[in-house]
Amino acid sequence: MKKLGVAILGLGVVGGGTYKILTDNKEYFKKTQKLDITVESVLERNKQRALDLGIEEDKIASSIEEVISNPSVDVVVEVIGGVEPARTFVLKALMSGKTVVTSNKELVCKHWYELEAEAKKMNAGLLFEASCVGGVPIIRTLTEGTQANRILSLVGIINGTTNYILTKMEKEGTDYQTALKEAQHLGYAEFNPTADVEGFDAAYKLSILSSLAFSKRIPLENVYREGITKITGEDIAYGKKLGYKIKLLAIGKNTDAGIEVRVHPAFVPVDSMIASVNDSFNAVKITGDSVGEVMLYGRGAGALPTGSAIVSDIIFAGKHPEISYATFENTKEADKSTKFVSDFTTKYFIRLTVEDKSGVLSKIAGVFAKYGVSLKEVKQDVYKENGVPLVIITHETQEFSVRKTLEKLEAMEEVFSVDSLIRVEE
Numbered sequence: 001m002k003k004l005g006v007a008i009l010g011l012g013v014v015g016g017g018t019y020k021i022l023t024d025n026k027e028y029f030k031k032t033q034k035l036d037i038t039v040e041s042v043l044e045r046n047k048q049r050a051l052d053l054g055i056e057e058d059k060i061a062s063s064i065e066e067v068i069s070n071p072s073v074d075v076v077v078e079v080i081g082g083v084e085p086a087r088t089f090v091l092k093a094l095m096s097g098k099t100v101v102t103s104n105k106e107l108v109c110k111h112w113y114e115l116e117a118e119a120k121k122m123n124a125g126l127l128f129e130a131s132c133v134g135g136v137p138i139i140r141t142l143t144e145g146t147q148a149n150r151i152l153s154l155v156g157i158i159n160g161t162t163n164y165i166l167t168k169m170e171k172e173g174t175d176y177q178t179a180l181k182e183a184q185h186l187g188y189a190e191f192n193p194t195a196d197v198e199g200f201d202a203a204y205k206l207s208i209l210s211s212l213a214f215s216k217r218i219p220l221e222n223v224y225r226e227g228i229t230k231i232t233g234e235d236i237a238y239g240k241k242l243g244y245k246i247k248l249l250a251i252g253k254n255t256d257a258g259i260e261v262r263v264h265p266a267f268v269p270v271d272s273m274i275a276s277v278n279d280s281f282n283a284v285k286i287t288g289d290s291v292g293e294v295m296l297y298g299r300g301a302g303a304l305p306t307g308s309a310i311v312s313d314i315i316f317a318g319k320h321p322e323i324s325y326a327t328f329e330n331t332k333e334a335d336k337s338t339k340f341v342s343d344f345t346t347k348y349f350i351r352l353t354v355e356d357k358s359g360v361l362s363k364i365a366g367v368f369a370k371y372g373v374s375l376k377e378v379k380q381d382v383y384k385e386n387g388v389p390l391v392i393i394t395h396e397t398q399e400f401s402v403r404k405t406l407e408k409l410e411a412m413e414e415v416f417s418v419d420s421l422i423r424v425e426e
């Protein structure tokens, strides 16, 4: 039976989950995969953590050099997270000809080109199923399941922390800060929640996934990003009345006009499949020109779901000695021929607080008309002490026209505040 030696760099939540799956299922993998997988080495600063997992002392390495010089290690699993020292360790492992499996979205997103160049040079594997949407096998779906297609679009909820927060706000009427605290308490959100709540985590994943989906390098810099920190309970309540739920969406489109990649909160129809993805769950819908729509749903984080993706990469590496890399030239920047669409088209929900005076509505409508933004619905709410809330839904229109409209509205003395701008994706 083929033997496969694994090293794990980092024994945090995901490293621990990976170790557990590999050890608990050792006999099962022998039977089903015809692979005898053994954890031969671990690199973990907190030695006690390794010992607590039952790892023998002689398998606890004291440096990356010790790991990569171990001839019984075939696959190095990097689950440290962040760019450094993960990047240096991964490069060293690849330089020594070891296959690398990583869950590190930031590293893959920012340094994929250099990691892949090194992997190619050494004929080593570079696998990162766990970097995007945890246990949901979206990468293998794109690379091994839907290659027959030109992928036209990819839409998903690819960050569980923000989905948990938005679901909590919607179901319990809590405000953003309360929902964030609860997410932190449950271990979904980190002490510094910026990467999740400002949409960086989703943008890293969208950069990787859209590159794979559209067979083009889509760098992070080309992904439009907006987080959830400005979403209020009022927005959610207005959305509910209009038949919408709010989600942090990652959207990638590949059209004749070019590539469109964006992460931002959006209203989606309450009866859509994506609206039913709640709590910390993730989902991704891809549309291919032959297969049509395919939707995957599951856990995007956690020890065992992410460990599941890592172990599936280890098994893949063990069973596929021929190595596959990206289907496009993997460079730092986007290819010069790639056209990006930043002035994208969608519908908009705009909430203003305005002066209660005759003629204000027509003046506001005039500004929308000036920039060619057609209105679908205008609702005036009851007067509050600071003015009249006005909710506007537009027809499909250009992003830049809406931004120019809002700039003008902000400068009007009858407009006390522009409270929200939320895209509506139907």
Ligand code: HSE
Pocket (backbone or CB within 6 Å): 105, 133, 158, 159, 160, 161, 162, 188, 196, 201, 300, 301
């Ligand atoms: N922090 C991520 C999330 C999981 O909340 O979905 C890891 O990418």
